[in-house]
Amino acid sequence: MSQEFRLEKIGLINRDKKISFKFNGKKYFGYEGDTIASALIANGIHLVGRSFKYHRPRGFFGAGVDEPYAIVQLYRNGETDPNCRATEQELFDGLETKSVNCWPSVNFDIGAINNFLNKFFPAGFYYKTFMWPKSFWYRIYEPFIRKAAGFGVASTKHDKERYEHKYEYCDLLVTGSGPSGLASAYAAAKNGARVILAEDKPRFGGSLLTSDVNVGNQSGKEWADKIISELKEMPNVTLKNRSQVFGYYDHNMLVMSERISDHLPKSKKYSPKQRLWYIRAKEVLISSGSIERPIVFGNNDTPGVVLASAAREYLKVYGVLVGKKPLIFTNNDSAYETAIEFKKNGIWPIVLDTRMNPDSEIINEAKSMGIDIRFSHVVIAAKGYKKVKSAEIAKISEDKKDLGKIENISCDCICVSGFWTPTIHLASQSGNKTKFNEKIDAFVPDKPKQNEKTLGAANGIFTLEETLKTSFESGEEVSKKITKKENKISVPQVSEKKHAQHDKFWCVPLPKGKTYKRFLDFQNDVAVTDVELALREGYRSIEHVKRYTTLGMATDQGKTSNLNGLQLVSSIENKIVPSVGHTTFRPPYTPVTIGAIVGREIGKHSKPTRKSPMHHWHEKNNAVFVDAGVWLRPRYYKQGNEGLFEASKREAKNVRENVGVCDVTTLGKIDVKGPDAAEFLNRVYTNAWLKLPVGKARYGVMLREDGIVMDDGTTTRISENHYHMTTTTAQAANVLSHLEYYLQIVWPELNVNVVSTTEQWAGAAIAGPKSRNLLQKLFPDTDVSNEGLPFMGYLESKLFGVHARIFRISFSGELAYEVNVESNNGNFMWGKIIEIGKEFAIQPYGTEALSTLRIEMGHVAGSELDGRTIPYDNGLQGLVSKKKDFIGKRSLNRDAFTKEDRQKVVGVVPVDKKTSIPEGSHLVKDANASLPNPKLGHISASCWSVEYNNPFSLAILKDGKNMIGQKLFAMSPLKNKSILVEIVSSHYVDPKGERVRS
Amino acid sequence: MLYIKCPYCGMRSQNEFAYGGDATVKRPELNKEVSDKEWDTFVYLRKSPRGKHLELWHHVSGCRQWFKAQRDTVTHEIFKTAEIKEDI
């Protein structure tokens, strides 16, 4: 089976390995080493898609990252990827791909009618057309745009592939393996520097793979191969192909995406699909080369119009002809290499050169080969709809304004070259201000901003000799700075053909009476007329022109279109290009998959999961877990068919009647040690701490400097200079940072150290009227009577030989204790409590019962200490010392904080004693008042009171102090509820607090 | 991502640190009479300079020390980092 456009003896593909693939349902074959693009062109396929706005036929324009047209939907291993560039996606067995942006098919596309309605799609058409009437937006415009616009379709399935992140440090990162990249990496590596050399393509070598040059006595490609094989052997060098450095960030951090499995039918076991590298490089050498830019002419988007350099790459790398009757249209010498390459392979090209009478070695060579060259000639328009069939050409005057007689010549492709644009994206992203180089009509990097330097074509150097010389030097220079070694490398002799000056010509004028569309941006269908219109409508800033016309805003980010757009704006505005300036280059240089950006941080891996030492027991005993920050805590322990409501009610009730045990390991714990510890606590907490005796615990509240409550908890004096502080689970990390801030910065004179001990202790809260009986059995030799261990008392003992700390503190409002043992012994402790607790009808309880118990007691917690409330609001004003100063005290004097009708926590009971009040409901006076109904407060926490067997809530209510006994409405528009409620004391159960002291 | 020199640990990536705001803010002394205005300035008012800024960073995922850094808010250049007790 031969392929019509494949040549026999040229190319770097592996002809021994045929690969079959499907395009739009039809089967084709290519070879290992092909891209989708090269394989399709080899099969004579040039129609791959439809354009974004007008749905005009689209073929291939480039052969790499700059490709604006050939965006396809890829199917691989049961997954689909949108927006793949066919020029980059390598072929693999069983690959399936489809055209995008066309419906019902690429050959007959209904959207193409836009092409004939193009009067309605001028620049800014989204802003103009779809504005009115407003009611049309959702019903008509939006669905229309959604159906007709956009490229691929994102998969709706969970992505099964694995993506990884990697952090790497190196002396030198070289971005691109063309001549400048190879030379500089080699020189630096020989100097002992740790080098990463990144190449976007599968093959190393860049322009050396396609240019006709000699280095030393080898061809350019042979020299590149030799350097690569040497680099591969060096332990200080990391070579990465299929790896795009797409972003240059602060402090020489660059990000690279490595495509590990995209060229394989499926990822290997344990191998990621893609890997994102975060590279911190001491030095960066940017060797990203240059991209050929087109000359603008009529219908220049017709399939078959390609970049001359791409035509050469298809020939030399893939052995593929983009056409058999090529017309080459150029303003410079480099396209002659393409012409000569065609001729060498038996194809007769015609060359149209915009220049009058250029003279150079390569032009003479082309002439001597008998190639038909026509100077002062231009292509006016491509002819043919789905493929170039011919071209209208004409002579052009010296001032490039007048066209001669139009001639139609037959051709099947037009290879266009408007000279080269350095790829300055990375330099610009680094903060480099760029400058305009008149000689090459393009921007090049200016002074480096970070430790970076741009080499070779990316810096506007287009001869190999100078590129190699300066790149070897740069490699030596930057590595010498780091390794202090100096290993001079002699620059090899280079033979290349000298080029004549290019012509600054970039856009072919329209002949009188012709209205051919001349495209600047091929992916977003931005034509010359669109930019002209934008300027007529008053847009001046290039950034505005870009957004109004969408020039350069497609997935290719205008790699082939930006500079021509600038040329057009500058010529209409009569300005020079540098004064128009260019739009900002932002990362990423090429699209990066979301998968690569997210990496492994998906699902359960998106945050760490912390488990208590007793987690396994909870699992075995039917705990239903809830995320509490990064902790997993039992929410309730399911028995039979119970749901959350029944189970939590049962657990809470058992605490009120018998005894319950709750895993409180997750509470934040901080050791505070040092001779000034008491003084420090006295400054941190609102209440007094200087006189707390050893063996006693105290409840404390800490504020931020603005007077808002930061956290609360009990702190126990373990010994003279040693305190054990507890924090809420959620605030543990913040509190530690807060304490460190004051100790290290504000009061460094205090001799105190703090350290987190959260993970050192496993905790169990034992609560309920029978808790003392249980405790006595757990610690038979210890006096745990009300006298031996009074409320807020502390002692240490042995739990069957295991060291334990016993705190008599209560969060439930019942007689309660908290036992801490070292984490390793957590399971042992828990097992003993459950085992011995049996005779007292012990049950474990989860966070839901825990909440119920604290709510009906009126203990404030996270939902009241919500970063907006002061001690008074929480009924904690009694803990605010009047005598001493502390963090945030001065703020409590503020007017708003001392107002008579200040908000305060209250209890809320539905009048019907049946309807549960949704958390977050607003309290209002009149349920039927017109909106916005003045809000008096909100429900912060709700539970089912097990003591009274009716719903009970806490609320933060304006003037709460004077509202007890009032009737209000709790409104929840979300749940569509309006509930008549009565305001009561927040201390619904045991208001005098007798149980905890019993 | 910035590359920050912790005065105690050396060069580390930004994701090990937490930002701590203006390092020139001085807390009024304890037990001292403070005017509303002075207190308000301390709690709420911060400059947002374009250019050099002396600020606090906390090496939370490292040695847990607070330290000072002088950074350019435009270019992110970090000129110097120092222990709290040192002057910049």
Ligand SMILES: [Zn+2]
């Ligand atoms: Zn540190």
